[in-house]
Amino acid sequence: MIAELGNFALILAFCLAISQGVLPLVGARTGNERLMATGRSLAVGQLVFLAFSYAALTWAFVASDFSVEYVARNSNLALPTQYKVTAVWGGHEGSLLLWVLLLAAWGVAVAVFSKALPRKMLARVMGVLGIVSTGFLAFTVLTSNPFNRLARVPADGVDLNPLLQDPGMIAHPPLLYMGYVGMSVVFAFAIAALLSGRLDAAWARWSRPWTTVAWCFLTLGVGVGSWWAYYELGWGGWWFWDPVENASFMPWLTATALLHSLAVTEKRGGFKVWTVMLAILTFALTILGAFIVRSGVITSVHSFAADPDRGVFLLSMLAATLLGSLALYAWRAPRVGLGGGFGWYSRESLLLGNNVLLVVACAAVFVGTLYPLALDALGLSKISVGPPYFDAVFMPLMMPMLFLVGVGPLIAWKQADPVETSKQLRWVFLVSILIGIAWPFAMGLWKPLTALGLGLAAWILLTAAVDTRNRMMRRRSQGVGSMLGALRPSFLGMHLAHAGLALVVVAISMVNSYEVERDVRLAPGDTATAGGYEFTMLGVGGVRGPNYDADQATIEVTRNGKPVATLTPQRRYYDSQSDMPMHQASLHRRPTRDLYVSLGERLSGDAWLVRLYYKPYMFWMWVGGLMMAFGGFLAAADRRYRLARERSTVVAEERPAATGRSAGQEVG
Amino acid sequence: MTKRQKRLTLVVGVLAGLVIATALILNAFRDSMVFFVTPSEVMAMTELPERKFRIGGLVESGSVVRADDSAKVSFRVTDTARSVVVTYDGILPDLFREGQGVVAEGWIDTEGTFHADKVLARHDEEYMPAEAQAAIERAGHPPGAGQEY
Numbered sequence: 001m002i003a004e005l006g007n008f009a010l011i012l013a014f015c016l017a018i019s020q021g022v023l024p025l026v027g028a029r030t031g032n033e034r035l036m037a038t039g040r041s042l043a044v045g046q047l048v049f050l051a052f053s054y055a056a057l058t059w060a061f062v063a064s065d066f067s068v069e070y071v072a073r074n075s076n077l078a079l080p081t082q083y084k085v086t087a088v089w090g091g092h093e094g095s096l097l098l099w100v101l102l103l104a105a106w107g108v109a110v111a112v113f114s115k116a117l118p119r120k121m122l123a124r125v126m127g128v129l130g131i132v133s134t135g136f137l138a139f140t141v142l143t144s145n146p147f148n149r150l151a152r153v154p155a156d157g158v159d160l161n162p163l164l165q166d167p168g169m170i171a172h173p174p175l176l177y178m179g180y181v182g183m184s185v186v187f188a189f190a191i192a193a194l195l196s197g198r199l200d201a202a203w204a205r206w207s208r209p210w211t212t213v214a215w216c217f218l219t220l221g222v223g224v225g226s227w228w229a230y231y232e233l234g235w236g237g238w239w240f241w242d243p244v245e246n247a248s249f250m251p252w253l254t255a256t257a258l259l260h261s262l263a264v265t266e267k268r269g270g271f272k273v274w275t276v277m278l279a280i281l282t283f284a285l286t287i288l289g290a291f292i293v294r295s296g297v298i299t300s301v302h303s304f305a306a307d308p309d310r311g312v313f314l315l316s317m318l319a320a321t322l323l324g325s326l327a328l329y330a331w332r333a334p335r336v337g338l339g340g341g342f343g344w345y346s347r348e349s350l351l352l353g354n355n356v357l358l359v360v361a362c363a364a365v366f367v368g369t370l371y372p373l374a375l376d377a378l379g380l381s382k383i384s385v386g387p388p389y390f391d392a393v394f395m396p397l398m399m400p401m402l403f404l405v406g407v408g409p410l411i412a413w414k415q416a417d418p419v420e421t422s423k424q425l426r427w428v429f430l431v432s433i434l435i436g437i438a439w440p441f442a443m444g445l446w447k448p449l450t451a452l453g454l455g456l457a458a459w460i461l462l463t464a465a466v467d468t469r470n471r472m473m474r475r476r477s478q479g480v481g482s483m484l485g486a487l488r489p490s491f492l493g494m495h496l497a498h499a500g501l502a503l504v505v506v507a508i509s510m511v512n513s514y515e516v517e518r519d520v521r522l523a524p525g526d527t528a529t530a531g532g533y534e535f536t537m538l539g540v541g542g543v544r545g546p547n548y549d550a551d552q553a554t555i556e557v558t559r560n561g562k563p564v565a566t567l568t569p570q571r572r573y574y575d576s577q578s579d580m581p582m583h584q585a586s587l588h589r590r591p592t593r594d595l596y597v598s599l600g601e602r603l604s605g606d607a608w609l610v611r612l613y614y615k616p617y618m619f620w621m622w623v624g625g626l627m628m629a630f631g632g633f634l635a636a637a638d639r640r641y642r643l644a645r646e647r648s649t650v651v652a653e654e655r656p657a658a659t660g661r662s663a664g665q666e667v668g
Numbered sequence: 669m670t671k672r673q674k675r676l677t678l679v680v681g682v683l684a685g686l687v688i689a690t691a692l693i694l695n696a697f698r699d700s701m702v703f704f705v706t707p708s709e710v711m712a713m714t715e716l717p718e719r720k721f722r723i724g725g726l727v728e729s730g731s732v733v734r735a736d737d738s739a740k741v742s743f744r745v746t747d748t749a750r751s752v753v754v755t756y757d758g759i760l761p762d763l764f765r766e767g768q769g770v771v772a773e774g775w776i777d778t779e780g781t782f783h784a785d786k787v788l789a790r791h792d793e794e795y796m797p798a799e800a801q802a803a804i805e806r807a808g809h810p811p812g813a814g815q816e817y
Contacts, residue, residue: 360689381703386702389697521739603734
């Protein structure tokens with residue numbers, strides 16, 4: 001009964017979404033205030049019904065109602081309760097329900113926080129969100145209904161994929177979907193602006209905090225996914241260039257470009273046409289990502305059961321999005337002015353350079369991901385391009401970008417003086433080079449690429465420090481309080497995010513160059529060394545978990561004879577699929593290195609295969625990712641967006657172009 | 669420079685960058701493309717490819733041999749018509765099983781032994797690596813033949 005109510009609520013939400021996709025837009029077209037105002041209440045209604053629907057599915061999981069097909073496939077009686085709750089998004093149908101729920105939540109958030117938007121603009125934004133929501137709800141209701149009943153009710157369910165029975169998995173999908181879905185809001189703002197023909201600084205100022213927040217969630221989602229893969233997939237890789245990872249990475253790249261392009265649009269009124277294009281592209285890439293993951297064209301830990309209808313539906317949605325928005329774009333974009341001009345050396349030109357690099361990087365990932373899939377689909381040949389391709393393309397694209405990340409924030413809008421910059425930064429440049437040269441020596445082996453990576457990371461960190469210092473010193477005469485006051489959230493957020501990027505670069509350079517990986521055969525009493533640590537096998541014993549049996553090895557780690565840690569990797573056999581063992585790696589984490597042990601299979605006698613890893617600076621990767629996301633949140637919280645919203649009802653016209661350095665300091 | 673010249677310089681600069689990037693992408697793509705070959709095709713090769721490639725098929729039953737003192741292992745991959753000896757040094761995937769689908773990436777030596785540096789198996793109960801399935805089909809067996817093997 002509850003499941004039927006959930007299904008009913010889902011269908012009602014679908015009907016509301018259709019109305020939301022039509023009425024506010026008609027209202028905005030005809031100037032009908034009452035129709036325009038419907039957007040807000042329809043969004044709230046949609047959220048209420050979807051929340052109910054979602055709660056109903058959760059209830060079906062907690063109560064183990066195996067007459068619901070989706071529950072029977074993704075849960076069983078022995079599943080611990082916290083995983084029953086998270087199993088709701090463990091499969092295709094439920095994760096789609098979470099997706100539409102979050103989309104509705106973003107819609108309500110827009111309705112609540114954008115009271116100061118001109119009514120027509122808000123109506124258009126709500127209307128476009130309604131259309132997006134209609135698309136995804138139609139997909140859910142027509143091809144992937146999570147409430148389908150089974151004619152014959154099984155006594156017990158199958159199980160949640162054991163890989164997903166992990167805390168990392170609780171956080172990964174909701175964060176990622178928050179990011180994906182947030183990009184629909186960005187898209188809605190862009191389309192609304194195109195419809196009204198008013199792509200101005202005010203529009204950029206409205207959509208910028210939304211873009212930033214969506215980007216933060218996307219960053220967290222990608223980061224947590226990588227963190228989860230690192231310890232749960234059991235084999236110590238943190239990024240595989242797997243099509244599914246790429247599916248989330250491509251929109252992240254264009255969203256990062258969009259974030260920076262919006263800065264130019266807001267501050268200088270430039271790049272408008274390009275910014276809108278990036279917003280459309282980012283949204284299209286999130287649908288493409290859904291297609292890659294949900295259509296069954298690839299098989300991986302992420303992919304759900306293949307169903308050709310779903311693939312066709314998502315492809316049609318992608319085609320409709322691209323055709324519709326690009327037609328609108330072609331019609332409207334030529335009328336949009338070019339905005340303020342700028343010199344070849346200015347903050348705009350560097351941001352443009354970084355934008356081009358990010359988009360080209362995205363194109364490279366796109367080719368590497370989809371070309372083999374396309375060849376295979378056409379039956380031409382089976383090829384694969386692995387990490388070597390992506391590494392070969394990414395490295396040369398990212399190096400200049402990292403250099404620009406250091407310079408960009410320090411120089412003036414419109415026209416800067418390269419001589420002045422080089423004077424200002426020559427010491428920083430020198431110190432960065434020294435760090436780049438010296439640090440690899442400290443690690444024991446000098447490699448040019450590592451030196452370049454570490455030098456660039458130092459460059460970003462040091463230039464951020466110089467910029468912060470300069471900004472504070474400008475107010476030296478006004479006291480410490482004023483000096484700290486100069487550090488606005490958007491300014492700090494920007495540098496925090498850039499510093500996070502620098503830490504990630506350090507981690508990647510270090511791990512790629514100095515990681516030690518060994519597969520060894522260990523019997524009790526045997527010792528193997530990796531990265532200067534000795535790993536001694538003490539023995540393997542049986543352990544019982546809530547719904548699995550496990551072989552657990554006890555491995556003592558020492559360094560020069562001194563004890564460091566005792567690691568206990570497991571090989572688990574879940575009751576539901578005991579012939580499919582899962583690894584639980586055991587890690588010892590320290591700021592400058594992780595020790596990582598995975599238990600392989602049993603060999604003859606009491607010897608086991610064991611994988612040992614010494615992974616330098618992995619910790620910096622996760623800290624860096626968190627700093628990037630947190631920096632984004634900080635920037636989005638800047639008071640000027642709230643002020644802008646209060647003011648924008650009065651001054652909705654384009655602000656006069658910012659003048660001189662003082663007005664154009666932060667990119668935030 | 670006039671405004672027009674400036675704009676022209678910018679456009680030319682961006683275009684040059686794109687050309688370089690495209691060249692980079694295509695070059696990297698060509699260098700790291702890994703082709704898929706079936707065991708029958710491997711046995712029919714007249715000259716050995718210098719580059720890495722992938723083979724796929726089923727792990728022949730009873731062919732898995734482990735070394736006593738290291739992580740080395742060897743097994744035969746068959747498409748039900750011909751088979752190739754594969755050696756690997758390391759931990760095999762969890763779902764590596766005799767009689768089931770497998771894909772290996774590596775190079776082949778003059779003796780005809782395939783040295784894998786990557787071995788992929790299925791991800792779950794139902795799934796058969798697409799390439800392994802394709803190998804069996806190319807060897808002239810109907811889809812699904814692998815399951816009974």
